[in-house]
Amino acid sequence: MKRKxxxxxxxxxxxxxxxxxxxxxxxxxxxxxxxxxxxxxVINWEFLSDKPRxxxxxxxxxxxxxxxxxxxxxxxxxxxxxxxxxxxxxxxYAKQGRLIRIIRLAIRNLSGVPSIVYGLFGFALFTLMxxxxxxxxxxxxxxxxxxxxxxxxxxxxxxxxxPRSYREGALALGATxxxxxxxxxxxxxxxxxxxxxxxxxxxAAGETAPILFTGxxxxxxxxxxxxxxxxxxxxxxxxxxxxMSTQHHEIVKxxxxxxxxxxxxxxxxxxxxxxxVVIRYRFRKKYKRV
Amino acid sequence: xxxxxxxxxxxxxxxxxxxAQDFMQIKGSDTLINLVQRLAEVYMEENxxxxxxxxxxxxxxxxxxxxxxxxxxxxxxxxxxxxxxxxAKENGVIPYEIVVGIDGLSVVVNAANGVExxxxxxxxxxxxxxxxxxxxxxxxxxxxxxxxxxxxxxxYAFFQEFVLLKKDxxxxxxxxxxxxxxxxxxxxxxxxIGYVGIGYVYDDNHEVRExxxxxxxxxxxxxxxxxxxxxxxxxxxxxxxARALYQYVNGKxxxxxxxxxxxxxxxxxxxxxxxxxxxxxxxxxxxQNKKAGF
Amino acid sequence: xxxxxxxxxxxxxxxxxxxxxxxxxxxxxxxxxxxxxxxxSLLLIEGLPxxxxxxxxxxxxxxxxxxxxxxxxxxGLLSMIVSTLMVTLGAMxxxxxxxxxxxxxxxxxxxxxxREIIKPVIEILAGIPSVVIGFMGIIVVxxxxxxxxxxxxGLNAMNGSxxxxxxxxxxxxxxxxxxxLAVPQEFKNASLALGATxxxxxxRVTIPAAMSGIIASVMLGMGRAIGETMTVLMATGNAPxxxxxxxxxxxxxxxxxxxxxxxxxxxxxxxxxxxxxxxVLFLMTFVVNLVSDVVLQKYQKVSR
Numbered sequence: 001m002k003r004k005x006x007x008x009x010x011x012x013x014x015x016x017x018x019x020x021x022x023x024x025x026x027x028x029x030x031x032x033x034x035x036x037x038x039x040x041x042v043i044n045w046e047f048l049s050d051k052p053r054x055x056x057x058x059x060x061x062x063x064x065x066x067x068x069x070x071x072x073x074x075x076x077x078x079x080x081x082x083x084x085x086x087x088x089x090x091x092x093y094a095k096q097g098r099l100i101r102i103i104r105l106a107i108r109n110l111s112g113v114p115s116i117v118y119g120l121f122g123f124a125l126f127t128l129m130x131x132x133x134x135x136x137x138x139x140x141x142x143x144x145x146x147x148x149x150x151x152x153x154x155x156x157x158x159x160x161x162x163p164r165s166y167r168e169g170a171l172a173l174g175a176t177x178x179x180x181x182x183x184x185x186x187x188x189x190x191x192x193x194x195x196x197x198x199x200x201x202x203x204a205a206g207e208t209a210p211i212l213f214t215g216x217x218x219x220x221x222x223x224x225x226x227x228x229x230x231x232x233x234x235x236x237x238x239x240x241x242x243x244m245s246t247q248h249h250e251i252v253k254x255x256x257x258x259x260x261x262x263x264x265x266x267x268x269x270x271x272x273x274x275x276x277v278v279i280r281y282r283f284r285k286k287y288k289r290v
Numbered sequence: 291x292x293x294x295x296x297x298x299x300x301x302x303x304x305x306x307x308x309x310a311q312d313f314m315q316i317k318g319s320d321t322l323i324n325l326v327q328r329l330a331e332v333y334m335e336e337n338x339x340x341x342x343x344x345x346x347x348x349x350x351x352x353x354x355x356x357x358x359x360x361x362x363x364x365x366x367x368x369x370x371x372x373x374x375x376x377x378a379k380e381n382g383v384i385p386y387e388i389v390v391g392i393d394g395l396s397v398v399v400n401a402a403n404g405v406e407x408x409x410x411x412x413x414x415x416x417x418x419x420x421x422x423x424x425x426x427x428x429x430x431x432x433x434x435x436x437x438x439x440x441x442x443x444x445x446y447a448f449f450q451e452f453v454l455l456k457k458d459x460x461x462x463x464x465x466x467x468x469x470x471x472x473x474x475x476x477x478x479x480x481x482x483i484g485y486v487g488i489g490y491v492y493d494d495n496h497e498v499r500e501x502x503x504x505x506x507x508x509x510x511x512x513x514x515x516x517x518x519x520x521x522x523x524x525x526x527x528x529x530x531x532a533r534a535l536y537q538y539v540n541g542k543x544x545x546x547x548x549x550x551x552x553x554x555x556x557x558x559x560x561x562x563x564x565x566x567x568x569x570x571x572x573x574x575x576x577x578q579n580k581k582a583g584f
Numbered sequence: 585x586x587x588x589x590x591x592x593x594x595x596x597x598x599x600x601x602x603x604x605x606x607x608x609x610x611x612x613x614x615x616x617x618x619x620x621x622x623x624x625s626l627l628l629i630e631g632l633p634x635x636x637x638x639x640x641x642x643x644x645x646x647x648x649x650x651x652x653x654x655x656x657x658x659x660g661l662l663s664m665i666v667s668t669l670m671v672t673l674g675a676m677x678x679x680x681x682x683x684x685x686x687x688x689x690x691x692x693x694x695x696x697x698x699r700e701i702i703k704p705v706i707e708i709l710a711g712i713p714s715v716v717i718g719f720m721g722i723i724v725v726x727x728x729x730x731x732x733x734x735x736x737x738g739l740n741a742m743n744g745s746x747x748x749x750x751x752x753x754x755x756x757x758x759x760x761x762x763x764x765l766a767v768p769q770e771f772k773n774a775s776l777a778l779g780a781t782x783x784x785x786x787x788r789v790t791i792p793a794a795m796s797g798i799i800a801s802v803m804l805g806m807g808r809a810i811g812e813t814m815t816v817l818m819a820t821g822n823a824p825x826x827x828x829x830x831x832x833x834x835x836x837x838x839x840x841x842x843x844x845x846x847x848x849x850x851x852x853x854x855x856x857x858x859x860x861x862x863x864v865l866f867l868m869t870f871v872v873n874l875v876s877d878v879v880l881q882k883y884q885k886v887s888r
Binding site: 441463465466482 | 648650651652653654655656663727730736737739817818821822823824825826832833835843844848850852
């Protein structure tokens with residue numbers, strides 16, 4: 001009798017656990033289904049390649065795609081080198097101590113700073129003080145700082161997966177620390193770092209609050225040439241979705257376009273995530289063989 | 291690789307400080323943004339060598355940017371405040387005012403509500419939170435649900451000044467992100483009341499949206515309530531909460547800015563103003579625009 | 585002799601180069617500290633004049649936030665702090681049980697194949713941008729809430745809580761899962777050997793042993809909810825009044841900054857007071873992070 005009760009308890013408990021996992025899957029499935037079923041209808045070549053037309057009730061989102069691309073690129077250029085170098089320092093050079101504790105604490109806290117506070121900081125520092133104005137570069141710098149903790153963490157994880165023996169081997173042969181890192185550590189860690197970079201990029205691409213005051217525009221359909229455009233405003237996918245769902249004068253009419261924008265945004269992010277996962281997977285496989 | 295990054299940075303820093311002059315930045319009012327976006331779109335089709343960036347954020351945002359000399363044109367659905375004029379002067383910015391259209395600021399309720407007209411005073415008290423149930427203004431017994439704009443909006447400021455008579459809004463008013471969101475809220479909410487630019491009450495076929503009642507407004511108790519849906523009422527000023535839609539520029543406009551504003555005030559531009567359901571510039575405002583050289 | 589001298593020089597040069605390289609990496613390492621201190625000081629420097637001229641009392645005892653009022657400009661943070669905490673609390677009520685249960689499922693009973701499915705699900709969920717979630721809040725959750733509860737609209741604190749729960753779930757799940765996985769197998773084996781069922785082992789041994797990690801995950805999830813901007817801006821209606829319940833429209837600290845920053849005259853008292861909000865927000869998330877940090881540290885020591 002007692003045994004039976006215990007088994008029932010366990011069955012019930014496990015059902016609850018399974019149910020919770022099912023709820024999570026249902027939430028995601030619902031979001032994806034809703035966005036896909038209502039957004040897929042507007043996706044065509046024109047939507048992807050054209051600028052908004054007829055008071056943004058027709059046409060496409062190409063400028064927003066381009067804007068998001070450029071800002072993300074600046075983000076990566078700002079955040080990845082610093083992130084990687086920091087990770088190398090933390091994992092390869094630094095000895096346990098007060099400095100390291102402080103740096104780690106700073107990184108963890110940076111990752112917890114709200115995105116709007118980064119926006120506030122970026123606006124005051126880049127847009128106003130450094131006089132970079134409302135521009136791709138201001139937004140990219142802001143997002144670069146925002147993503148920094150992620151790139152550091154991801155790069156460090158990648159460095160940690162490189163076995164200790166690789167380093168010891170090189171050092172034993174008389175290589176200097178830097179030579180060891182360059183030849184025996186980095187080549188194995190770079191794919192992992194790349195994964196982290198892409199994941200960071202994906203998150204940066206979806207951020208709105210930090211670009212709100214540092215450069216994003218309601219309507220900026222022109223696609224200027226490369227260096228000038230860095231100092232100009234831009235359209236971005238997440239912000240475009242924001243205005244299409246809250247500020248446009250025909251929000252009900254343009255709802256399909258909003259859904260389409262959401263679909264493209266989610267697609268890009270899932271795509272980047274998948275690429276990252278594939279790289280990580282192949283990297284792991286390669287590792288096993290070594 | 292590192293060198294490339296360094297060079298890239300240098301380039302961006304240099305180009306960041308030297309702003310190219312072949313483009314124009316317009317920023318400000320959310321009431322005007324859809325209108326000005328459309329104007330810019332058509333203008334750019336005719337003048338492909340000029341690029342215009344349109345950004346929203348609210349009248350306050352636009353004016354603040356003009357004061358800081360970061361935009362060429364600021365959209366505003368209210369007049370510049372004295373405080374702002376002083377700040378502009380301090381920064382060496384001389385704002386010129388242009389009226390691009392007229393708006394009959396509309397007070398809207400859900401069609402299921404039944405109330406069709408209110409006095410300015412009643413509306414003011416409703417939004418101040420002094421009247422909080424529809425039964426007090428001739429409706430059914432339900433608590434009033436307030437929809438308004440955020441403080442950065444010119445509509446918010448205009449309404450506060452002329453309808454609330456500079457008193458505070460009820461803290462319970464929902465602060466929506468844009469005019470269209472107010473409309474959507476009112477359509478979904480039987481107990482709602484909201485205020486929007488006249489352009490937002492119409493659907494595609496230029497008819498008032500289904501499910502929406504645009505209130506007739508009386509200047510005072512006993513006066514005849516007037517609807518903003520008739521152009522004449524707004525132009526003549528018999529509709530009590532009509533207002534001008536402004537653009538501000540730094541100094542007397544020249545070059546591309548002048549060309550663009552000329553286009554806005556010309557027949558094509560004014561037709562777009564009407565298409566977006568605002569009213570064209572007329573009467574004393576035409577005189578006012580002359581001061582800025584138009 | 586000549587040769588040896590040459591070699592010495594090479595060694596010294598090499599050493600020098602190594603030192604320079606190490607310094608270079610160290611400077612990069614310090615960058616994170618500089619940024620954190622930079623954010624802190626900038627918020628403080630910009631916000632301090634507002635604090636000085638208006639006084640702490642105005643900010644923390646006044647319930648009304650209305651900096652553009654014609655009657656009396658008010659800078660009370662109280663109702664937006666309460667709003668932020670309320671929306672966050674609501675989110676945690678939903679996300680904490682759900683997140684921990686799900687983490688326990690993944691870590692303890694899911695088959696590897698199921699795990700392969702659900703891990704990416706959580707990663708993708710974490711990657712969905714906040715505007716998309718906010719969009720869902722306007723179009724799906726809002727009308728649904730209005731219908732279920734018979735309220736006139738669904739733009740309220742509860743809407744925000746539901747959305748923030750979704751946004752903080754991935755954080756809670758993945759960190760809790762790590763914590764549960766980190767519980768040594770011997771603990772579980774001992775419990776099972778004593779005749780406990782897997783369920784009893786999970787509830788009475790594994791989860792308590794992983795508790796500090798779970799608490800840390802909850803704190804981090806909470807930090808995320810406190811700092812989230814776009815979703816609440818889009819879905820909670822943004823009425824600045826002191827909320828009376830979850831069906832009231834609320835305006836959080838993040839939303840206030842997002843709404844008003846562009847509007848203010850730069851350098852003015854309103855502008856500066858937004859930095860005060862930012863500073864308070866920064867402190868709140870800082871404390872939350874610090875607590876989770878301390879808890880985690882403790883847990884690492886225990887599991888060692």
